Amino acid sequence: MTAPWDVIVVGGGNAGLCAAQSARQEGARVLVLEKAPRQWAGGNSYFTAGAMRASHGGLADLKDLVDPDAQGRFPFTDLAPYTDDDFLDDMVRVTRGRTDADLARVLVGESRATMDWLRDLGLRFELMYHRQAYEADGRQRFWGGLAVGVVGGGKGMVEQHLAAAERTGVQMRFDSPVTRLATASDGTVQGVVLACGDVLESRAVVLTTGGFEANPQMRAAHLGPGWDLALVRGTPHNTGDGIRMALDAGAQPHGHWSGCHAVAWDAGARPTGDRELTNQLTRGGYPFGIVVNTDGRRFIDEGADFRNYTYAKYGAEILRQPTGTAVQIFDAKAAPLLRPEEYASKDVTSVTSDTVRGLARELGIDEDRLVSTIEEFNAAIIDSPFDPTVKDGSRTEGIEPPKSNWAQPLDTPPYTAYPVTCGITFTFGGLRIDPDAHVLGTCGLPVPGLHAAGELVGGLFYFNYPGGSGLTAGSVFGRRAGRSAAAAAAGRAR
Ligand SMILES: Cc1cc2nc3c(=O)[nH]c(=O)nc-3n(C[C@H](O)[C@H](O)[C@H](O)COP(=O)(O)OP(=O)(O)OC[C@H]3O[C@@H](n4cnc5c(N)ncnc54)[C@H](O)[C@@H]3O)c2cc1C
Structure with missing residues (x-):
């Protein structure tokens, strides 16, 4: 039987929408399944400030990225370069040396190019004067290695993503919680099972369902006593579903399971x-x-x-x-x-x-x-x-x-x-992926047909986090996951 979809993306936040776009650019037929209703679109990504950490060469280098309408204050702005080395040093320093070196190098090295890719998809960027700069001697001075954000913050980001998805023909279904991966007897992922019992077939699946921050039981179990009492800053829908269904399908856990943002x-x-x-x-x-x-x-x-x-x-x-x-x-x-x-x-x-x-x-x-x-x-x-x-x-x-x-x-x-x-913002423990966002199994090899990006990936953040890295990580690895899922789908179509 021909799978009706080449790639199913589970979860419609920033990482999922990046994965969907990138698979679409490779010619895949893409369906995004989102647990929440339409009025809760965008997962945690909606709740963000839209701040995105990326390496850059200073103000002049950001002229191509920042929306022309948002460049009025450039002549009065001091913004030092933030190099790949700076970003990588920050990742290593705040995680006390534990960040997964392979993933961190990809995150840092592709951060700027991925912002350009998002701009080309229709996302609009500005400098975050209101969060990341103070006035000194009549000039706006940026600090903290973070400068660029999406116009309209997280709300703007989701609106711009959804408009882009409509333009490029990414199909989206809301109110569609996925409960399980559909697998062949050899473990190859062949689609997903919805809460209503329907099975949707696809040649590859990308999981982008966020962490387990909105699941009090998992919080207490993994983060420790008292964490069930924390307030949740974002969506109530990130209850660890994708992590659980991937582990059930033989995926390998990775990262700081007792840590969170x-x-x-x-x-x-x-x-x-x-x-x-x-x-x-x-x-x-x-x-x-x-x-x-x-x-x-x-x-x-x-x-x-x-x-x-x-x-x-x-x-x-x-x-x-x-x-x-x-x-x-x-x-x-x-x-x-x-x-x-x-x-x-x-x-x-x-x-x-x-x-x-x-x-x-x-x-x-x-x-x-x-x-x-x-x-x-x-x-x-x-x-x-x-x-x-x-x-x-x-x-x-x-x-x-x-x-x-x-x-x-x-x-x-x-x-x-x-x-x-x-x-609580999001959890640090999750699935092990390789740099192309294939989910790795407990044997260390890719689980065929399974890819992942965003919060549910473990290994990048331990103990702490450089502000603005979550959206960038979701975008960099979402883009890679979409590309590798489309390639896997094309391979299986042959
Ligand atoms: C208040 C707040 C402010 C933040 N500010 C920033 C910031 O400025 N910059 C930054 O980089 N990061 C920020 N973050 C962190 C950022 O939100 C995350 O790193 C990023 O949005 C994660 O994207 P994601 O796509 O992995 O997850 P999400 O955007 O949460 O998307 C996951 C989606 O999966 C869906 N889902 C879950 N389970 C299922 C299921 N079973 N079936 C189908 N769908 C499912 C959810 O409903 C959700 O829509 C902030 C977070 C919060 C809460």
């Missing part, structure tokens, strides 16, 4: 993502204040590095605190540095007072404790000129934990506190 998240947020507020519930301004637990004690180095290199690991530190929550505290000097999208948007949970004691009372934290935490912090500061665009060396000495940069005394009322909890 998790951030400081509004303590009043709902259990799973909010389609309107999306990533605005993130609280990423902590480098300019202090963070205390509900005992009134600091527990992280708020200024260890640029936010891009610490935010993804600090959610776990918050979850470890006695109540699984914490409070970010800023004084009036820091207020202008907080992104209004995060700190002044609708329904922000916050408390303001003219005194630290008043703040403590409102928060239910021991007043004397919070006062002495702040007095000790202020007294420990070694002053040097404050500059948010570099690691400025304004630090503390003699307190634990230290604050290594941007340490300014909290002394200017009013003081504002933002209660936060742990918001």
Whole structure:
């Protein structure tokens, strides 16, 4: 029997839509099956800021990539090159040397070319002045190795992807949860089984169903006790389905199964993502204040590095605190540095007072404790000129934990506190793929007909993550997965 589809892609987020486009460019007949209804299109990709980390040669080099309409501020912009070596160093450094070297090299080496490919598909890019630059001497200075984002953030990205899919003839079916892979007796993947029991045949399958971050049972089982209580920042649909069905079909697990990306998240947020507020519930301004637990004690180095290199690991530190929550505290000097999208948007949970004691009372934290935490912090500061665009060396000495940069005394009322909890973004453990995005089996050889990309791939991220790498990884390996799935399908058609 002729399979009606050359390639079935399971999961319609960024990685899935990249895989679908790339298979389509190879001439494949492509169907994308998406578990969620149409109004929840785009998976976690919808909830993102659309920030994409890619190597580049500085501002001039980005002229071809950034939408011409978004280049108005280029003459007043300082943006240093971010080379392949810089990106690779960041991957190695934040993962404590554990990133899968073969996958990381592909991610880095193809990051820029893949952005160009996305642009040619119809995605529009801009420089992320609102997230990644501060004004200094009348110029916009970028920091943190991350500069480019999709116009309209994650919402824009999904809209632009769906429009591209329609243009190129990628077929999409929503409300179509896949529960199982259909395999031949020799293990070759021949299609998928839907929750309704229908079997859809194809010559190759690409899994892009995200991680298991929205599955409390898997979180507790793999990430550890307490993780079932974390709030989910994105889609409720990423429940580890693709990982489970691939393992059932003989795939090999890979990567940091007890690790995940998790951030400081509004303590009043709902259990799973909010389609309107999306990533605005993130609280990423902590480098300019202090963070205390509900005992009134600091527990992280708020200024260890640029936010891009610490935010993804600090959610776990918050979850470890006695109540699984914490409070970010800023004084009036820091207020202008907080992104209004995060700190002044609708329904922000916050408390303001003219005194630290008043703040403590409102928060239910021991007043004397919070006062002495702040007095000790202020007294420990070694002053040097404050500059948010570099690691400025304004630090503390003699307190634990230290604050290594941007340490300014909290002394200017009013003081504002933002209660936060742990918001999980995605999980790091997943399937082992080779650089062409074939899923490898437990024997180390490709599972015939099975390919994967995106969050459900393990091995790239351990302990931490350089901000903006998830969408790039999904795009680079999604593109490769689509290409290799189309080639596999063509081979099987012969
Ligand atoms: C709030 C937030 C902000 C973020 N910001 C950024 C950012 O700015 N930059 C960045 O690089 N990364 C960011 N990330 C991480 C980023 O979302 C992911 O790295 C990326 O979107 C993953 O893409 P994906 O295609 O693998 O998964 P997803 O986009 O989640 O797509 C997976 C899809 O699979 C579907 N699915 C699941 N199970 C099944 C099934 N059984 N059958 C059929 N379909 C199924 C889901 O419904 C979903 O649509 C952010 C994440 C969140 C939550």
